[in-house]
Amino acid sequence: MSLLTVSNLTKRYSRGGKTLAAVSDVSFHIEPGETLALAGPSGSGKSTIARLVLRLIEPDGGRIEFEGDDFLALGGSALRARRARVQMVFQDPLAAFNPRATVARVLDDPLRIHGVAPRTERPRRIAALLERVGLAADLAPRAIHEISGGQRQRVAIARAIATKPSLIVLDEAVSALDVSVRGQILDLLLDLQREERIAYLFISHDLGVVRAVAHRVILLDAGRIAESGDARTVIDAPQSAIGKALVAAAPRLNRNRP
Ligand SMILES: Nc1ncnc2c1ncn2[C@@H]1O[C@H](COP(=O)(O)OP(=O)(O)OP(=O)(O)O)[C@@H](O)[C@H]1O
Ligand SMILES: [Mg+2]
Structure with missing residues (x-):
């Protein structure tokens, strides 16, 4: 059984009379002790997925199973108990x-x-x-x-x-830190994961960081999954148009190329 299973998640926002699909039909799973990265351009739905998984907002459709429970159906004390098991770290403490x-x-x-x-x-x-x-x-x-x-x-x-917790959602948690501090915080996260078997939903626009810390990655484009797989495989040879564009725009990755 996966730690977290997200199925066909959909979230729409209404703005100025129009409806925007911030997240469309997104499915993924996270195993205990695993790091799954969400990457993609600004506005592609990364933070919306984070907020849905944390139940800070409610989806328009789809299912979230966490530690074997139908997470969206939980309420009251059962929800409070489960909330202790999924924690968050955001960009700006x-x-x-x-x-x-x-x-x-x-x-x-x-x-x-x-x-x-x-x-x-x-x-x-x-x-x-x-x-x-x-x-x-x-x-x-x-x-x-x-x-x-x-x-x-x-x-x-x-x-x-x-x-x-068994899962921590990290939304651009190291993005505001300078490079040396970022490295130390990433080391700490990897340490904790090894010792406590914590899984991470790791959101970052930095493909270099994603490649270094994530086991798997999902690339989002306008609220949909464009591509997913082993983090190094995807980032070293992206197949989707958005993956190719993101890699081409990542300066630290380009510099390492022969
Ligand atoms: N509360 C809201 N009301 C209306 N639209 C929203 C709201 N929150 C997000 N959106 C829209 O949903 C889409 C996805 O936003 P989201 O914040 O999930 O993107 P993101 O991938 O986290 O972007 P970034 O990399 O800039 O943080 C965007 O078009 C955004 O403008
Ligand atoms: Mg965001």
């Missing part, structure tokens, strides 16, 4: 957190809300989470706006793993 909140507070929330640990045990859990993502425990009392972008993204990852 400053927008995702209250910037005046302390690091400790940001990490305490999921532990409290999902009942992971009683109050007395939570400071110890927070210290362990910080250590797990390579941050010093003395960062705990600092405010989110007082730490660096790379540190903030580590805090976002610590928050995501606090509830022991």
Whole structure:
């Protein structure tokens, strides 16, 4: 059984009297411990798929099965319990957190809300989470706006793993970071995946990063799957028009060519 199975997912938006199909008939699966990348041009539906999988928005059609449940049919306490198992990291953690909140507070929330640990045990859990993502425990009392972008993204990852998820949706999670910090965060993600067998739905417009971290990739074009397969095979020899165009436009990939 796959960890996540998405079948015939469709999401339409109405804008100015017209209907736009942001996601059309998209199907895919993710196995435990696997990284599936979604790539494609701006507006191709990547973030919409992320929000659908997280149930932040509801689809117009299709099915989502997560850990054997009909995810779209879940409600109440069953949905809350499942929500702990699928977490997210977005591009801009400053927008995702209250910037005046302390690091400790940001990490305490999921532990409290999902009942992971009683109050007395939570400071110890927070210290362990910080250590797990390579941050010093003395960062705990600092405010989110007082730490660096790379540190903030580590805090976002610590928050995501606090509830022991089986799937993390990463929407351009490393895109805003400079190259060396990006490499460190990607290493951390790969480490966590190896140790905790977490699966990633990894959204990125950077095919170089996708090629380096993803097992499989789906290339989206205007809300539809244009091409999918083994990440290296697809990126090294794309078959679809959009795949060819994306690879031709990827500077770091071109430079590596003979
Ligand atoms: N809330 C919304 N209301 C109306 N249209 C929307 C909404 N959210 C997204 N769209 C439209 O749906 C399409 C897909 O958007 P989406 O954000 O999923 O693209 P994306 O692939 O994540 O793009 P980017 O690479 O720029 O982040 C776009 O045409 C977008 O304008
Ligand atoms: Mg997006």
